Amino acid sequence: MAKPNTVQHSNAVATAWQLTEQVPHGRELGMQVVSVDQGQVCMRLTPQSWMFSQEDTKEICTSVLYSLADSAGGLAVFAGALELMPIATLDLRMDYLRPAGGDQALLAVATCRHLTDEVAFIHCDILSEGNRELLATANATFMRNTQGQQFHAGGRERESA
C-alpha cells in the first residue's frame, strides 16, 4: 500500500545523498550528508577561505550557516515524511549565538518538529564539529507539495524566464 513516491527508510540515506548531490549550490559549498534518521538529519560543511566574512578575522560568514540550515531543514522535511515531494521555504529565522571560526567544520542537526499535509516545522542547530559549541539556531517553516505540476513537468517544459 506504499504511495508511489514513498521511500523505504533504509534507502533514505542514499536518496538524501542524491538529493544533495543534485543541488548545485549545496555542491558548491561542499555540503555533505552525515546521517539521516526518522525526522532528523545531520549535514557537514568544511569552511573555505572564500566563505569568510572579513579578510582579517578567519570567521565564517553567517550567510554560509544560513544556507546550511536551509538545506538541512529541507532534508529534514524529507526525513520526517519519507516521501519525495517538492517543498519551498516559507520563512527561516536564524539566531547567531557565536562567531563561527573558520578552523572547524560546521555540523547542522535539523529536526522535523511537526508535519501536516501542507506544512513542515523544522528546528536546526549549527554546531562546530570539534568542541560541539552551539553556533546558531534556526526555525523554519516549509510548504509541502509546492508547484507539483511544474516539478513533474520540469523535464519537458522549461520556463522561459
Added chain:
Amino acid sequence: MSTIGDSAQHISGAGESGKECPDWQALLERIPYARHLGLEVQRGDAGVLVHLPCREALIGNFMLPALHGGVLGALIELTARVAAQSQDAETRCPRILDSHINYLRSAKARSTFARADIVRQGRRTSLVQVTCWQGDENKPIATGQVQLLLPTMAAQQEDRHGH
C-alpha cells in the same frame, strides 16, 4: 544556463546601469563571501541597490530552476550589513545577530536585486529591512529583517569575558 543572467534593465530608470556607489562597493569588496557571490552595487533612481548576478552554482532547485533559499539569505544579510555599516559615523563593522526571512515568490534563475531600509539605527544596534525582487520591484520575492550589533568598547570587553 550560462545565459540566464539578465542585465540592469529592471532597475528603475536604469539609463546609467551599473553606475557604482563607491562606499557600498568598497564595503562589499571587503567581504570574501560577497566577492564570491559576485555582489555588485548599483544606483537606481530610488537609491542604492545590490545586484546578485545569476550563475548555475546558485541554483537550489534545478527542476524549476530556482535560486537556493540560502543565496537569497546571503543577499539579504550582506545588503543589511553594508547598509548598517555605511550608516554608521565610524563605519564600524557590524555583527549579524539574527535574521528572519520570508519567502514570498519563487526565485527564478535570473538577476536578483536588493534594497535596504534602515528601520532603526541605534548606538549599539541596527535593524535593517531588506526587500528582494527580480523583474518587477513591486513583486518582491523575499523580504528579511536583520538585527546587527555595532561593536562598542564595552561590548568588546564583554566579548572577552565570554558571550
